Amino acid sequence: MQFSILANVKRIIIWYGLALAILVFLLKFLEYRYIVRDLSLEFYLGVIAVLFTTVGIWLGLKLTRKKVITISAPQPSPPDTIFQLDEQILQQKGISKREYKVLELMAKGHSNQEIADKLFVSLNTIKTHTSNLFIKLEAKRRTQAIERAKQLRLLP
Amino acid sequence: MQFSILANVKRIIIWYGLALAILVFLLKFLEYRYIVRDLSLEFYLGVIAVLFTTVGIWLGLKLTRKKVITISAPQPSPPDTIFQLDEQILQQKGISKREYKVLELMAKGHSNQEIADKLFVSLNTIKTHTSNLFIKLEAKRRTQAIERAKQLRLLP
């Protein structure tokens, strides 16, 4: 929500006053022409109340529109710019193909065991790869390695 | 979190009618006692209008706060690179401010201890936050939580 609230308030007040004036005029007009005394004060009050409650609700909604939630809006993830791997940096950092594969799976949130299963190697092998990755990416943790890799355009 | 809308509406209507009745009574009473014809119809209308606009705004706020009304607003997500946090999803997932702060620092590659130091709280507190985050993001690991959060547009 990026618009001036103050600017809008002024307009709202103007509209508010205008609506009120028109309404009063309309009622006066009707009162002395057609309906006259058939309708009691209670009726008028009711009409006004309902009308302005509606206005109020509308205002309330408008003012807090940002808080309205969406029930189902699954983001179809990346409509982003097409990711282009920077292989130069890959070579520059001395990251091998296998290590990069591990890095990818790591970034997807897989555990070492899951990566091992996916690549049909042992857990220890993955540990070795990750350890080497951390050294080459100057990271202490996998989350740090992932962040580093994204900054280096090694990951989308 | 869903709850009975109908039950609330019934109560609101009752209160609404009651307030209206009381107001009418009050006005009638005043009309024939003290103020009488000094005040014009316009004045009454104005008072009623303002009053019920207030009620309306209050209602609007209450309704939106309770998330009863849902208006889907699927944003097309402009091709620019500026990250726009999707607060709707944040609320939808029930992620608190503190939890989000932790999530941010987590995504930057910090350990729980580092996050604790940065936020001046204990390690155990961060552990609680992360645990709750994993539940809310349906993740088993921090790397998975980060990946999930990025897909949900909660993180750049």
Added chain:
DNA sequence: AAACCCTTCACCCGAAAGTATGATTTGCAT
């Protein structure tokens, strides 16, 4: 006042991650 959420913190325990070191095999280049 009661119910509820957020934030904070604690303790325990098991699982996963990370460190260090060493070994074997394979493919590729000198």
Added chain:
DNA sequence: ATGCAAATCATACTTTCGGGTGAAGGGTTT
């Protein structure tokens, strides 16, 4: 063939994570 990097695996050990549970205080809503 020799040397070397890559890939594989192992053992042992430390650190970090994560799950489960409980609880206290502050704030808001009912």
